[in-house]
Amino acid sequence: MKSQMKMDYQKIKKRLGYSFAFVFGFFFGISTCVNFTIDAKWTDFVSLAFTAAGVALGYITFFRWWRNKKKDDSYRVSKDYLNALNEVQEVIREIDFQYFYLCPAPGLLVEGDEVSFKRIKQVDQLSHQLYLCRVNLVNAKSELNFWDVNLSAAFEKEHEELLKCLANLKVVMTGLSSQLFHYYKNHSNEYMTEIDRHKKMFNGYLKSIRDILNKRRSLKFDGIFTFK
Structure with missing residues (x-):
């Protein structure tokens, strides 16, 4: 079409x-x-x-x-791409907030089981939102190409890396949420090793995503897009 x-x-x-x-x-x-x-x-x-x-x-x-x-449409789809990045930022912020209270840590007050299970359910919903954010980002990139707008060489690689990190983050979240569910269900510390391992991977991908999102601020609009 x-x-x-x-x-x-x-x-x-x-x-x-x-x-x-x-x-x-x-x-x-x-x-x-x-x-x-x-x-x-x-x-x-x-x-x-x-x-x-x-x-x-x-x-x-x-x-x-x-x-x-055509110029107006080019700027419109550019803004749509930036909005897709903003959606990613909002979702990962909420995910990080939920995991902060879910993952046991020294000095952190342990919440009741009911609250914890609600948080796990919320994380599952956020995981689906994260998937949709990635789809929206891919579609927004496709719209850029249609209107003869390209990502700059400086941000093209960041876009591809962001897609990889989002996909990997979702996989890690599945494992982390599963371990947390069993931890709160069985009240057993035997799950802590896997929880810690998955949380470290989660933090790594989260940092990479945030670094990419922060880079767009330093590049600004003209540093992200090129117009034919």
């Missing part, structure tokens, strides 16, 4: 170009004929000139509108 839209723009452009050339040539031919006509008047030439000028003005006005619209 996207490729069809792009082809439609090209067809409109070509057709209007051909139409302008035809109309201009037609009136030029008529004016030549009139020049050899005995009854030709100067008002005929003025009328032809104004008509040709009107056609030319309409042609120019359309393509100015078309270029401006």
Whole structure:
């Protein structure tokens, strides 16, 4: 559908170009004929000139509108991509918050089982949201390409790395939540080794994701996107 839209723009452009050339040539031919006509008047030439000028003005006005619209759409999809990054940031912040209270740590007050199981359920829902965030990010990148917008060389690699980290983070979350569920269900410290191992991996991927998201602030808008 996207490729069809792009082809439609090209067809409109070509057709209007051909139409302008035809109309201009037609009136030029008529004016030549009139020049050899005995009854030709100067008002005929003025009328032809104004008509040709009107056609030319309409042609120019359309393509100015078309270029401006394409520019506006390019900036719109760029903002959509940044919004997709913001969604990732919000979801991982909430995930980190829930795990902070779920994962046992020295000096941390242990919450009741009911609260802990609610947090685990919330993390499961957030895990699905994280998956959707990754899908939205992929789609937003695809929209950029359609409107002739590219990620800069400096951020293209960060985008690919971010997708990998998000996928890996979700896998680690599955294991961590499973260990935490059994820990609170059985009240046994035998799960602590795996909890600690998964939490370290979680923290590693979380840091990588945050570093990438923070880098977009240092690059700013012009450092993230390139426009054709």
